[in-house]
Amino acid sequence: MNAPAAQTDPIRIDVTTPSRAYPVAIEDHAIDRLGRILEEVRAPERRVIVSSPLVWRLHGSRMARALRGAESILVPDGERHKQLQTVMRIYDALVRANADRASTLVTFGGGVIGDVAGFAAATYLRGIALVHVPTTLVGQVDSAIGGKVGVNHPLGKNLIGAFYQPHGVVVDPSVLATLPRREFRAGLYEVIKYGVTSSAGLFDRVTRDRTAIFAREWDALTPVIAQSCRIKASVVSADEREAGPRRILNFGHTAGHAIEAVTKYRRYRHGEAVAYGMLVAAELASARGVLADSDRKALADLIAGLGPLPAIADVSKAEILDAIRHDKKVIAGRLHFVLPTAIGSTAIVDDVTESELRAALKKVGFRK
Numbered sequence: 001m002n003a004p005a006a007q008t009d010p011i012r013i014d015v016t017t018p019s020r021a022y023p024v025a026i027e028d029h030a031i032d033r034l035g036r037i038l039e040e041v042r043a044p045e046r047r048v049i050v051s052s053p054l055v056w057r058l059h060g061s062r063m064a065r066a067l068r069g070a071e072s073i074l075v076p077d078g079e080r081h082k083q084l085q086t087v088m089r090i091y092d093a094l095v096r097a098n099a100d101r102a103s104t105l106v107t108f109g110g111g112v113i114g115d116v117a118g119f120a121a122a123t124y125l126r127g128i129a130l131v132h133v134p135t136t137l138v139g140q141v142d143s144a145i146g147g148k149v150g151v152n153h154p155l156g157k158n159l160i161g162a163f164y165q166p167h168g169v170v171v172d173p174s175v176l177a178t179l180p181r182r183e184f185r186a187g188l189y190e191v192i193k194y195g196v197t198s199s200a201g202l203f204d205r206v207t208r209d210r211t212a213i214f215a216r217e218w219d220a221l222t223p224v225i226a227q228s229c230r231i232k233a234s235v236v237s238a239d240e241r242e243a244g245p246r247r248i249l250n251f252g253h254t255a256g257h258a259i260e261a262v263t264k265y266r267r268y269r270h271g272e273a274v275a276y277g278m279l280v281a282a283e284l285a286s287a288r289g290v291l292a293d294s295d296r297k298a299l300a301d302l303i304a305g306l307g308p309l310p311a312i313a314d315v316s317k318a319e320i321l322d323a324i325r326h327d328k329k330v331i332a333g334r335l336h337f338v339l340p341t342a343i344g345s346t347a348i349v350d351d352v353t354e355s356e357l358r359a360a361l362k363k364v365g366f367r368k
């Protein structure tokens with residue numbers, strides 16, 4: 001980060017759901033005052049950190065200094081390890097550490113660690129306190145906020161889980177300095193998602209400040225993180241369990257999840273699949289005449305301008321269509337699709353036909 005911590009004011013965003021109200025604290029070097037922040041959110045006093053070997057190697061010493069005496073549990077991350085066996089390893093370590101209701105589980109890692117360890121916190125002793133300290137951009141702008149925790153089943157992503165709100169979320173952008181460019185980009189696609197669904201201002205800011213954001217300049221990056229967190233916080237506060245408004249955050253995720261599933265979660269980062277999914281939704285909307293072609297192009301240009309996406313040409317349209325039919329967003333037999341209607345607004349429709357989808361996939365570059 002370029003700016004010294006002293007020049008930056010802490011940002012606090014409140015999430016208010018029926019099950020819990022909690023703050024998202026955004027501050028450069030927030031980790032160094034994590035002990036104080038945990039006191040402020042009244043997180044029970046015994047702390048157990050769950051992290052991954054890589055994150056711990058990169059940033060663990062700061063964490064250990066901030067939470068002196070805390071036990072740390074290291075489990076593998078990456079989508080492959082987002083499974084019950086990893087949860088079991090966390091339970092084992094919690095039992096061995098005699099973790100009890102006076103304990104707080106602190107997750108320290110990307111979305112996978114947050115989801116897996118969050119699920120362990122939700123279920124161990126029927127629930128112990130949870131605080132997320134996300135270390136990827138995806139974690140900081142998306143997965144740490146909103147209470148969705150869980151793991152994959154061999155037959156499908158995120159099939160096992162719970163809604164379990166944390167006591168707090170602590171976002172320290174300085175840890176993003178070590179994030180590989182590809183992972184960083186994957187998070188930026190989720191930021192673009194917020195721009196398209198909810199804020200033309202955010203969309204324009206990413207378009208304008210792209211280079212500085214990529215260089216992880218504090219002044220450029222922090223507002224983007226904060227604005228994304230605000231959007232997620234307000235959507236989640238209005239609809240904790242995704243019965244209505246929260247569904248707009250599925251923009252790009254219908255085709256996106258299908259792309260991930262068909263390629264067995266190996267070829268694309270989640271955000272990359274979502275980038276393709278947003279392009280598919282924009283093509284659908286534009287073909288229906290509900291999205292101006294200039295807006296569709298602005299989205300396509302911004303995505304292209306961030307850098308290369310892994311190839312899509314050899315991914316089968318038939319398999320994608322089949323995977324979409326099995327999507328969680330199918331309600332009473334009808335597939336709900338979030339279509340952009342402008343940069344900053346969306347509509348949810350339930351009448352997208354297979355031939356429309358096929359045409360949109362083709363336009364985006366699926367050749368098979």
Ligand SMILES: NC(=O)c1ccc[n+]([C@@H]2O[C@H](COP(=O)([O-])OP(=O)(O)OC[C@H]3O[C@@H](n4cnc5c(N)ncnc54)[C@H](O)[C@@H]3O)[C@@H](O)[C@H]2O)c1
Pocket residue numbers: 052054055058077078079082109110111112113115135136137138139142143144145146147148149158175176177178179180183186270
């Ligand atoms: N709960 C939700 O609402 C929600 C929302 C979005 C995504 N998710 C989930 O999040 C997961 C994806 O999260 P992700 O993209 O963070 O992936 P991830 O957790 O797999 O992290 C990506 C990689 O970055 C490494 N890493 C983490 N922090 C780092 C750092 N500071 N420096 C260097 N490397 C670092 C990790 O070790 C890992 O190899 C998916 O499973 C997705 O389903 C959940």
Ligand SMILES: [Zn+2]
Pocket residue numbers: 142190253270274
């Ligand atoms: Zn996502």
